Amino acid sequence: MLVIVAPGQGAQTPGFLSPWLELDGAADRLRQWSEVAGLDLVRYGTEASEEEIKDTAVAQPLLVAAGLVTSGALFADASFTALVGAVAGHSVGEITAAALAGVLSADDALAFVRERSLGMAEAAAVTATGMTAVLGGDPEEVAAKLAEHGVTAANNNGGGQIVAAGTLEQLAALKDDAPAGARLIPLKVAGAFHTEHMAPGVTRLEKLAPTLSVADPAMAYVSNKDGEVVGSGAEVLARLVSQVSNPVRWDLCMETLQQLGATAVIELSPAGTLTNLVKRNLKGVATLALKTPAELDKARALLAEHGAQENNA
Secondary structure, three states: EEEEEEEOOOOOOOOHHHHHHHHHHHHHHHEEEHHHHHHHHHHHHHOHHHHHHOHHHHHHHHHHHHHHHHHHOOOOHHHHHEEEEEEEOOOOOOOOOOHHHHOHHHHHHHHHHHHHHHHHHHHHHHHOOEEEEEOOOOOOHHHHHHHHOOOEEEOOOOEEEEEEEEEEHHHHHHOOOOOOOOEEEEEOOOOOOOHHHHHHHHHHHHHHHHHHHOOOOOOOOEEOOOOOEEHHHHHHHHHHHHOOOOOHHHHHHHHHHHHHHEEEEEEEOOHHHHHHHHHHHHHOOOEOOOOHHHHHHHHHHHHHHHHHHHHOO
């Protein structure tokens, strides 16, 4: 089974959208979505500095738009969509996955991520918070140290990769009292995403959600909440709202993909982060990071190959 995945915040790099704008219609679509997002997505994806695109209110709409441009190019032949067995996204990438699965239209996905990004940026400004990657160490000791210092395991990426989130004081205390054998790396993010500190962002999305039209997923949609496959469009939307202040369980998503029989994973642009996690945690699963249009032919070949295997199974 072939799976499409979409990365989360932090995957973006300056100018990463430039090669995609050479494709017919890509710039026009981005200009249309710029109206919805309230941002010049073309400029931010091609000319903006690293500091500019690190801004939560910019990064999140930019990532969803990039995923939609990438998937639009990959599935220019609509028949290829039927070859996808499942979709998943990491954090904000879940919105891209929801659009790909047909739960949300592209415009509604951009409207949703605009409110999400603004709400999370506003919430991050209330209290000085942050996130720190905790790599390695004994899992039980890591969990105990996080609890001791009052920080949340905001992301569990599998393979001993945890992202701790909390106030800057809590994270400083964790650094001074780190779990044995663990390496701590402060992340360049605006706040403690996927924790109770983001509750104001949830409130904002709760007001928007009833105005959006949703459909049930056209393929298996694997949720960050618990790795479960969600078959209801209304439930997907509810989970996207609550996800803002709850942990990302990418480890459980990968477990589910393995149980579903994933044989190949294609990551939408800006690709690389999730395919690296899949390589480390799902041995034998083929991966392709769709970073530029130069990889489109390889991606389509992978789609056709694994789609044919599924049809013959």
